[in-house]
Amino acid sequence: MNNRIGFIGTGVMGRSMAINLIKAGYEVSVYTRTPEKAKVVIEAGATWAQSPAEIAKNNNVVITIVGYPNDVEEVYLGEQGILHHALSGTYVIDMTTSTPSLAQEIFEEADKRGIYSLDAPVSGGDIGARDARLSIMVGGDEGAFEAMKPIFEVLGQNIVYQGPAGSGQHTKMCNQIAIASTMLGVSEAMSYATKSGLDPEKVLQTISQGAAGSWSLSNLAPRMIQSDFEPGFFIKHFIKDMTIALEEAEKMSLQTPGLKLSKELYDILASRGEENSGTQALYKYYFK
Incomplete structure (x- = not known):
């Protein structure tokens, strides 16, 4: 297999992922609907492609990480989409958080064309993407997963094959x-610390090392108390993810009250103009 990779989507996480592939020695070509968003990746050594079709024709590995399921559908199944233009034997890896049913549909269409498809959403935010420490959860054919593992290892550290197509998205x-x-x-704890007159930095230093410790507490609570609400992960995308999760849970007759409440609060923040803030902006809810 050659070292050429096509990469579609250079947002908050995608740009760092593409740059890490370049640093690892891969020849990367990129496409995004807003060329300005690819500027940093091109400066790092990527070449620009004019369309998903061009990406598909010229690379035997294609990675996508776009915004919403409808974007995934367009990029893969549209007239200029990947599956209409990729050669047999191409590996396509969708790292967007999307719906399990769409991942299964893409897998089936790809299989008809002799194309290997993996759904491989990631977790770790902008920091995980930058430092190549993403968690990668993969669905699809296990043989294709093994073939692509060296690429996944450039992007993350916790890489687990979960099962057939759609399993990555369910995970x-x-x-x-x-x-x-x-x-x-996390938001309520930091709000309580502030309103009770404690030093939030000292509180965080204490509770992050105990039973309350979590990735969100260690990485996002510091941003909260420093009033840093820049996106490592957009609120609008988290709302999208929670909507998918609620719909999937409903199909299984599973009650998820914690998820439902969280989405309701994030919806309120979005209505206040915070949709492009990072998820840590939930902290603001407790001060209005």
Whole structure:
């Protein structure tokens, strides 16, 4: 297999992921609907492609990490989409958080064309992407997973094959459900510390090392108390993820009250103009 990779989507996480592939010696070509967003990746050594079709024709590995399921559908199944233009034997890896059913549909369409498809959403935010410490949860054919493992190892550290197509997306829903309630607890704890007159920095130093410790507490609570609400992960994308999780849970007749409440609070923040803030902006809810 050659070292050429096509990469579609250079947002908060995608740009760092593409740059890490370049640093690892891969020849990377990129496409994004907003060329300006690819500037940093091109400066790092990537080449620009004019469309998903061009990416698909010229690379035998294609990675996508875009915004919403409808973006995934367009990029893969649209007229200029990957599956209409990729050669047989191409590996396509969607790292967007999307719906399990769409991952299964893409897998089936790819299989008809002799293309290997993996759904491989990630967790770890901008920091994990930058430092190549992402958790990567993978669904699809296990042989394809093994073939792509060297690429995954450039991007992350916790890389687990979860099962057939759609399994990666289902696992990401488990991840987002856990985060949703955790963010409520972290935001409320930091708000309580502030309003009770404690030094939030000292409180964080103490509780992050005990039973309350979590990734969100260690990485996002410091941003909260420093009033840093820049996105490591957009609120609007978290709302999208929680919506998918709620819909999937409903199909299974599973009650998820913590997830439901978290989405309701994030919806309120979005209505206040915070949709492009980082998820740590939930802290602001407790001061209005």
